[in-house]
Amino acid sequence: MKIAVVGTGYVGLVTGTCFAETGNHVTCVDIDEKKVEKLKNQIMPIYEPGLDVLFERNIKQGRLDFTTNLKEGIKDAKIIFLALPTPPGEDGSADLKYILKVASDLGPILSEYTVIVDKSTVPVGTADKVHAQIAKNAKVPFDVVSNPEFLREGVAVDDFMKPDRVVIGTSSDKARKVMDQLYAPFVRQGNPVIFMDEKSAELTKYAANSFLATKITFMNEIANMCELLGADVDMVRKGIGTDTRIGKRFLFAGIGYGGSCFPKDVQALAKSAQEVKYDFKLLTSVMDVNQEQKTKLIHRAKAFYNGSLKGKTFGIWGLAFKPYTDDIREAPALENIKELLALGAKVKVYDPEAMENVKELFGNTIEFCSDEYAAVDGADALFIMTEWPVFRTPEFDKLQSLLRSKVIFDGRNLYDTQAMEDLGFTYFSIGRKDVDGK
Ligand SMILES: NC(=O)c1ccc[n+]([C@@H]2O[C@H](COP(=O)([O-])OP(=O)(O)OC[C@H]3O[C@@H](n4cnc5c(N)ncnc54)[C@H](O)[C@@H]3O)[C@@H](O)[C@H]2O)c1
Numbered sequence: 480m481k482i483a484v485v486g487t488g489y490v491g492l493v494t495g496t497c498f499a500e501t502g503n504h505v506t507c508v509d510i511d512e513k514k515v516e517k518l519k520n521q522i523m524p525i526y527e528p529g530l531d532v533l534f535e536r537n538i539k540q541g542r543l544d545f546t547t548n549l550k551e552g553i554k555d556a557k558i559i560f561l562a563l564p565t566p567p568g569e570d571g572s573a574d575l576k577y578i579l580k581v582a583s584d585l586g587p588i589l590s591e592y593t594v595i596v597d598k599s600t601v602p603v604g605t606a607d608k609v610h611a612q613i614a615k616n617a618k619v620p621f622d623v624v625s626n627p628e629f630l631r632e633g634v635a636v637d638d639f640m641k642p643d644r645v646v647i648g649t650s651s652d653k654a655r656k657v658m659d660q661l662y663a664p665f666v667r668q669g670n671p672v673i674f675m676d677e678k679s680a681e682l683t684k685y686a687a688n689s690f691l692a693t694k695i696t697f698m699n700e701i702a703n704m705c706e707l708l709g710a711d712v713d714m715v716r717k718g719i720g721t722d723t724r725i726g727k728r729f730l731f732a733g734i735g736y737g738g739s740c741f742p743k744d745v746q747a748l749a750k751s752a753q754e755v756k757y758d759f760k761l762l763t764s765v766m767d768v769n770q771e772q773k774t775k776l777i778h779r780a781k782a783f784y785n786g787s788l789k790g791k792t793f794g795i796w797g798l799a800f801k802p803y804t805d806d807i808r809e810a811p812a813l814e815n816i817k818e819l820l821a822l823g824a825k826v827k828v829y830d831p832e833a834m835e836n837v838k839e840l841f842g843n844t845i846e847f848c849s850d851e852y853a854a855v856d857g858a859d860a861l862f863i864m865t866e867w868p869v870f871r872t873p874e875f876d877k878l879q880s881l882l883r884s885k886v887i888f889d890g891r892n893l894y895d896t897q898a899m900e901d902l903g904f905t906y907f908s909i910g911r912k913d914v915d916g917k
């Protein structure tokens with residue numbers, strides 16, 4: 480089948496590549512000329528494990544190509560995916576300007592029946608808006624379908640190729656048949672395609688992300704209670720996670736959720752609630768708690784250093800919002816770095832993939848180091864912001880010889896507290912007992 484994907488961000492590239500991998504011919508369209516030039520030269524603009532191999536194979540086999548020209552890109556396409564940004568607008572609601580612009584461009588250039596699919600995360604009612612926008616100038620019949628995407632960065636290819644489920648919102652039998660055919664290879668792997676109406680599909684995406692953000696936030700609050708009561712959040716996590724009604728995943732306490740999705744989607748759902756005059760109290764609390772959680776370790780550092788971090792040097796391990804990505808959107812590390820600089824501290828950082836993106840933001844106000852050990856050389860303490868595997872089993876001898884004093888603030892609970900006590904570190908983590916290094 481011939482498919483067009485409009486927008487070549489994370490979602491567009493993964494969607495386009497994976498549909499090419501299942502035998503379709505895919506043309507990806509983007510207005511960013513430099514990006515399209517790179518893509519045409521087989522240069523992958525994002526770091527996503529496993530995607531490059533599929534990307535190169537499908538380009539070589541002639542199933543994946545790129546253009547900046549929308550009309551050329553959608554020629555003969557039975558399905559057009561919209562994988563466009565929906566950033567927060569000034570009031571926190573999802574900004575639909577990119578989607579509606581492409582919808583209005585599509586109207587006059589559709590040449591036969593086409594299924595237009597919202598892959599972006601969009602508020603309830605967007606499929607209707609997109610339909611109305613296209614209908615203004617369309618001369619042929621078309622359907623607008625909601626097909627939210629649930630991939631996680633870092634494991635996006637697996638999430639797309641072996642999804643827990645595919646959600647498709649449509650009230651058109653004709654569109655349903657087209658989508659059924661497209662997702663047939665995925666169903667064959669035993670994953671359900673769940674058909675529903677457009678509005679329910681749109682809300683499903685926000686409900687999923689907000690529920691997961693709430694689950695994490697709940698554990699962060701339990702962690703805060705553990706610290707006050709002398710319990711251990713890792714034990715509590717194991718204790719509740721083995722209850723199949725609760726489940727083991729997304730129960731890891733830390734320095735708050737970040738990334739390009741949870742923060743904006745929780746905010747957008749809260750805004751949607753406001754618009755229909757519903758007071759979604761839970762979401763407001765989730766956002767407040769998460770905000771406080773992000774810089775929690777700085778408060779502990781301030782207490783440890785008798786109120787002042789001025790003149791101290793801190794090594795930071797991890798900048799990306801999570802491992803296996805170079806994405807720094809809403810990464811807790813950024814807020815911590817800003818705060819440390821504002822308090823007069825010096826900062827040395829290392830991340831396996833995200834350094835270039837952070838250089839654009841901080842320039843030479845912080846020191847970018849060649850590896851994790853260089854980042855702690857001469858530092859007063861280490862802050863751990865992202866749980867990259869390379870940080871899980873460091874050479875502690877080397878670490879203690881490089882650090883000025885053996886102090887670690889760990890936002891990801893990477894080390895066993897007893898082991899840290901045995902090694903003589905002063906060790907602060909989340910929801911577990913402090914180790915005083917004596
Ligand atoms: N990133 C994720 O992990 C993820 C996962 C699931 C859903 N989503 C949702 O998917 C959507 C896209 O997210 P993303 O992270 O891929 O976005 P992104 O910002 O990384 O990329 C969007 C792309 O769209 C292009 N674009 C903008 N206007 C255009 C136009 N008129 N024509 C063609 N291209 C245009 C931009 O140049 C950019 O390359 C968002 O709604 C997001 O919430 C994201």
Ligand SMILES: O=c1ccn([C@@H]2O[C@H](COP(=O)(O)OP(=O)(O)O[C@H]3O[C@H](CO)[C@@H](O)[C@H](O)[C@H]3O)[C@@H](O)[C@H]2O)c(=O)[nH]1
Nearest residue numbers: 628629630631632695729730731733736737738740800801
């Ligand atoms: O137990 C956990 C799990 C995650 N996180 C944090 O939560 C954030 C989001 O993590 P994750 O969900 O793995 O990353 P994303 O790539 O942002 O994926 C989320 O957002 C995407 C965009 O909407 C959805 O498609 C995915 O299903 C959804 O998991 C990160 O800051 C993580 O550090 C925790 O703090 N504790």
